[in-house]
Amino acid sequence: MDVKKIKAPTSTTTYNRNAIDQQTGNIYEAISVIARRAEQINSEIKKELIEKLEEFATYNDSLEEIFENKEQIEVSRFYERLPKPHALAVKEWLDDKIYYRNTEEDAKL
Template sequence: MSIKPVDMERFYQSAGNIYEAIVVTAKRARQVHDELQLELNQRLETIKQLTQAPTTTENEEDLENVGVNPDQLKISLEFETRPKATDVALDEVNAGKVTWRVKDAPEPPKE
């Protein structure tokens, strides 16, 4: 995995406030990660259901002899080659695909 430098000037221009942009990017990265994790779990669960192994085994050797499912390995490798959630979020913020709003801070009560 190589290091990808971020052009902070471009990042600042696309966001206006650098601190807000960092928070928005982090939250979007969490959303992207959760979406990818959900998709991976769904696909692995489908594979698991299709190739249901017997759950009752009397020997530990039987568990060791169970091979790696090639479909499961293929799916795992596919997800490893996908871009990381942080990279996706940075690209979306820089491209202007992410919109956000700042909640107005409540004013303190006047006496």
């Protein structure tokens, strides 16, 4: 799934508590699942950003030679404008795009 194509809010949004805990029946469990997905999204975005910024890396030891690369600045701004990982995770959760399984219930069966 491409996280850059998800239409999540970029600012603070209030969500219906009942919609969030509908799948699990427990708000704390739902938030735990959302938090884990947000961590995954954050690591994916961070890895991708580092790979793109390495293309612009110069390996000079001279502090006097600092160049402003416009492409590098544009890449950084693009990633700054993306919705935050927690907003993307909540959007995926509300759209039922996160696979959730309770291992304690599976062990009882």
